[in-house]
Amino acid sequence: MQKYYGWGLPYNASAYGADVDRLIYLLHGFMILLFVGWLIFLVVALFKFRSRPGHQATYKPDHFKAPTYIEVGVALFEAFLLIGFSFPIAKHVRTLPPKGEALEVRVVAEQFAWNIHYPGPDGVFGKTDIQLMVPANPVGLDRNDPAAKDDITVINQLHVPVNKPVIVHLSSKDVIHSFFLPVMRVKQDVIPGQNVPVWFQAKDTGNFEIACAQLCGLGHYRMRGFLIVEQPEQFAAWQAKYAPKVPAPAPVQTPASPVTVAKE
Amino acid sequence: MSEKQHSHDLPFWRKYIFSLDHKVIGIQYGITGLLFLFFGFCLMMLMRWQLAYPGQPLPVIGNLFSERMMVGGIMLPEFYNQLGAMHGTIMVFLGVVPLAVGGFGNYLVPLQIGAPDMAFPKLNMMSYWVYFLGGVAMIASFFLPEGAAQSGWTSYPPLANIAASGQTVWLIGMVFLITSSLLGSINFIVTIVQLRAEGLSFFRLPFFVWAQFVTSFLLLLAFPPLEAAGVLQLMDRLAGTSFFMPSGLVVAGKALEVSGGGNPLLWQHLFWFLAHPEVYVLILPAMGIVAEVFATNTRKPIYGYKSMVCSVIFLGFMSFIVWAHHMFLTGMSAKMSSFFQITTMIISIPSVILLTALALSLWGGSIRFSTPMLFAIAFLPMFGIGGLTGLPLGLAASDIHLHDTYYVIGHFHYVVAPGTIFALFAGVYHWYPKVTGRKMSEILGKIHFFLSIVLINGVFMPMFILGLAGVSRRLYDQMQFAHAQPTQPLNVFMSVCAWLLGLAQIPFIINIFGSLIWGKKVDNNPWEATTLEWAAPSPPPHGNFDAVPEVYRGPYEYSVPGQKHDFWPQNMAKEN
Numbered sequence: 001m002q003k004y005y006g007w008g009l010p011y012n013a014s015a016y017g018a019d020v021d022r023l024i025y026l027l028h029g030f031m032i033l034l035f036v037g038w039l040i041f042l043v044v045a046l047f048k049f050r051s052r053p054g055h056q057a058t059y060k061p062d063h064f065k066a067p068t069y070i071e072v073g074v075a076l077f078e079a080f081l082l083i084g085f086s087f088p089i090a091k092h093v094r095t096l097p098p099k100g101e102a103l104e105v106r107v108v109a110e111q112f113a114w115n116i117h118y119p120g121p122d123g124v125f126g127k128t129d130i131q132l133m134v135p136a137n138p139v140g141l142d143r144n145d146p147a148a149k150d151d152i153t154v155i156n157q158l159h160v161p162v163n164k165p166v167i168v169h170l171s172s173k174d175v176i177h178s179f180f181l182p183v184m185r186v187k188q189d190v191i192p193g194q195n196v197p198v199w200f201q202a203k204d205t206g207n208f209e210i211a212c213a214q215l216c217g218l219g220h221y222r223m224r225g226f227l228i229v230e231q232p233e234q235f236a237a238w239q240a241k242y243a244p245k246v247p248a249p250a251p252v253q254t255p256a257s258p259v260t261v262a263k264e
Numbered sequence: 265m266s267e268k269q270h271s272h273d274l275p276f277w278r279k280y281i282f283s284l285d286h287k288v289i290g291i292q293y294g295i296t297g298l299l300f301l302f303f304g305f306c307l308m309m310l311m312r313w314q315l316a317y318p319g320q321p322l323p324v325i326g327n328l329f330s331e332r333m334m335v336g337g338i339m340l341p342e343f344y345n346q347l348g349a350m351h352g353t354i355m356v357f358l359g360v361v362p363l364a365v366g367g368f369g370n371y372l373v374p375l376q377i378g379a380p381d382m383a384f385p386k387l388n389m390m391s392y393w394v395y396f397l398g399g400v401a402m403i404a405s406f407f408l409p410e411g412a413a414q415s416g417w418t419s420y421p422p423l424a425n426i427a428a429s430g431q432t433v434w435l436i437g438m439v440f441l442i443t444s445s446l447l448g449s450i451n452f453i454v455t456i457v458q459l460r461a462e463g464l465s466f467f468r469l470p471f472f473v474w475a476q477f478v479t480s481f482l483l484l485l486a487f488p489p490l491e492a493a494g495v496l497q498l499m500d501r502l503a504g505t506s507f508f509m510p511s512g513l514v515v516a517g518k519a520l521e522v523s524g525g526g527n528p529l530l531w532q533h534l535f536w537f538l539a540h541p542e543v544y545v546l547i548l549p550a551m552g553i554v555a556e557v558f559a560t561n562t563r564k565p566i567y568g569y570k571s572m573v574c575s576v577i578f579l580g581f582m583s584f585i586v587w588a589h590h591m592f593l594t595g596m597s598a599k600m601s602s603f604f605q606i607t608t609m610i611i612s613i614p615s616v617i618l619l620t621a622l623a624l625s626l627w628g629g630s631i632r633f634s635t636p637m638l639f640a641i642a643f644l645p646m647f648g649i650g651g652l653t654g655l656p657l658g659l660a661a662s663d664i665h666l667h668d669t670y671y672v673i674g675h676f677h678y679v680v681a682p683g684t685i686f687a688l689f690a691g692v693y694h695w696y697p698k699v700t701g702r703k704m705s706e707i708l709g710k711i712h713f714f715l716s717i718v719l720i721n722g723v724f725m726p727m728f729i730l731g732l733a734g735v736s737r738r739l740y741d742q743m744q745f746a747h748a749q750p751t752q753p754l755n756v757f758m759s760v761c762a763w764l765l766g767l768a769q770i771p772f773i774i775n776i777f778g779s780l781i782w783g784k785k786v787d788n789n790p791w792e793a794t795t796l797e798w799a800a801p802s803p804p805p806h807g808n809f810d811a812v813p814e815v816y817r818g819p820y821e822y823s824v825p826g827q828k829h830d831f832w833p834q835n836m837a838k839e840n
Binding site: 004005006007008009010019020023024027028030031034035038039041042045046049050051052055056057058059060064067070071074075078079081082085086087089090091093094095110111130131133134135140173174175176178180182183185186187188189191192193194196209211212213214215216217218219220221222224 | 341342345348415416420422423426510511512513514515516517519520527528529562563564565567593594595597598601602605606609612613616617620621623624626627628629630631632633641644645648649652653655656659660661662664665666667668669729732733734736737738739740741742744745746747748749750751754822823824825830
């Protein structure tokens with residue numbers, strides 16, 4: 001895993017990650033430019049106007065024009081950053097891909113694990129119920145629900161196919177967590193009582209990391225999962241291996257919306 | 265003055281403990297604030313051991329801690345989380361704000377406006393003692409069976425709602441601290457509006473007074489929502505309400521017995537509605553101090569006084585509508601995040617104006633590199649780094665990757681530690697002669713400065729690298745994550761710098777006590793400054809001025825052409 005991570009931004013394995021990275025690099029270039037220019041001014045001023053015999057302060061030096069220009073320049077550049085980068089990128093990241101094209105998966109966070117819930121071949125998430133949440137059934141899946149028969153639930157292992165949009169429906173059983181995929185430039189708070197979707201599209205296969213980015217208790221520092229990006233065939237094979245042994249029933253009419261754990 | 269005569273008859277406990285004198289209260293605030301800063305720093309030095317050498321026993325002092333903090337010198341995660349939460353709380357609410365507003369504000373505002381005292385001396389005393397109680401509650405919470413609060417200084421529910429009893433004490437402590445700030449802020453506002461000396465119009469006020477004035481409004485208007493939120497969370501914990509608890513929570517495999525129907529995001533809105541203005545509560549008094557120190561030590565008026573005053577007022581207004589940039593990742597819509605991104609970019613403009621005006625104030629000066637001036641100069645680039653690194657966090661797109669990482673920690677520490685705290689050091693060195701009648705040692709001061717500026721950058725600069733690498737904040741052991749492992753050597757470096765930074769404060773501690781004895785005695789105006797506090801004796805007696813001062817000009821009339829001296833005090837009727 002070491003080859004993905006170092007002292008700078010982690011490896012980018014995400015289709016939209018390059019946009020986020022470009023903005024981060026641009027910003028740092030701009031920040032360094034401003035800071036260095038400004039530091040030079042500071043050093044020159046401190047040297048030139050140091051107190052020494054024979055030197056006197058000027059009561060009202062000439063009015064400076066440059067600061068106004070710099071000020072306006074900074075304001076315009078900030079507007080450019082907003083309109084040219086941040087708004088469109090944020091919008092792109094927030095806009096979910098069409099449901100038919102994407103793999104949908106639920107991630108139910110708890111202290112201190114990521115429960116992953118796939119809808120299975122029928123593409124419909126089975127009903128869940130907090131009464132059914134026991135260690136063997138961490139998402140509380142109701143196996144009597146026809147839509148649940150082919151659902152797959154695993155812990156801390158998010159398998160996804162490469163080059164296909166993935167929509168992750170995030171919810172939490174207990175406290176606030178934050179779903180962080182460093183290599184995908186994905187980070188989304190997981191708020192109990194809410195179902196927040198987030199999406200990404202992997203452009204590379206590999207074994208990556210899921211981290212919790214929001215303090216969630218004693219085990220926050222070890223709330224770690226794995227993101228495994230595979231070729232579609234491998235992903236299909238993995239799904240087949242983990243599929244429940246009961247044959248899937250005929251497609252059902254239940255609404256496609258995933259049920260949050262937080263529903264009464 | 266009869267008031268002055270009267271003060272001599274007061275018994276010790278009325279004169280120095282339950283005092284009504286703004287100067288004594290200011291010193292009480294100042295000393296308590298400095299002690300809390302030191303205590304908060306010690307908590308951080310302990311955390312830095314665990315961060316540098318995760319899971320290794322703390323040498324020498326490790327065995328002094330109880331079993332529920334460290335086992336065989338190895339820090340437990342619950343204790344680490346307590347240290348983190350309490351470090352933040354103590355530094356912000358018990359250290360910097362009391363020192364900057366309670367200490368410097370109380371001592372200097374009445375002096376700088378030529379008033380004999382604050383408008384409401386008893387309220388002032390109450391404000392200090394309520395703060396003191398809040399501080400005692402916070403410290404005492406470490407001795408609870410389950411220890412102090414451990415859900416971060418932000419105390420996000422549901423985690424904070426289901427946390428151990430330390431959280432209850434934290435909330436009670438916060439209610440005390442907020443009440444204290446509210447009492448203080450109303451007192452400042454009335455004092456500044458009502459008690460200015462004859463001739464001291466608003467645009468003749470020293471910038472420091474303006475900064476305190478705007479700060480007081482921020483405290484007065486932003487703290488009540490957090491006080492309400494604190495009481496709501498207290499009710500959630502004690503009375504079975506569910507303001508912040510949604511239905512259907514399952515904690516550790518068991519359904520939580522709460523009525524439900526609440527929303528954890530409500531807390532975040534209420535919290536950040538205070539905590540963003542709070543940033544300006546931390547930074548504005550610091551800018552005020554820097555402006556005073558600059559004017560005195562450049563021997564010229566500060567550049568663009570009026571634009572600075574307008575900027576600081578505008579900043580105050582804007583600070584109320586940027587809070588949700590702390591919440592970009594809570595699932596807010598693109599429209600909502602656009603609004604808060606725009607306001608965040610707008611608020612950067614007055615900040616840049618303030619910083620630019622301060623930097624331009626150097627141009628044309630005759631700069632004395634005294635210790636207070638060195639700290640004040642250092643404030644500029646340090647606060648500059650803090651401000652600039654706010655940019656990637658204020659844009660929702662780059663915030664995705666950087667949110668809740670060490671980048672955030674680096675960002676706000678640059679604003680508050682080498683920013684605000686350096687300015688506060690500048691203030692201590694600058695006004696120490698006024699408070700004690702003696703100067704602090706320049707040699708010790710310069711040792712303190714140069715060691716601190718190098719080491720503090722060693723502590724915070726690497727945090728940006730960790731943040732870019734995606735290392736999350738509040739991790740007890742970052743070695744658990746593959747993406748965080750490569751930056752672990754930087755943690756060792758930061759920790760060593762932090763411990764040395766602790767040692768670098770020894771010259772300051774020696775200086776502050778030692779100068780009481782061996783410091784050079786000074787007259788009223790050792791720095792040859794212009795503002796009214798320098799017209800009072802050093803130290804000023806009860807009632808402050810020998811004669812009621814009258815003001816004839818603006819605050820920074822230095823090097824006025826045609827004058828014999830290079831400073832022209834505000835209260836001097838004739839030429840100087």
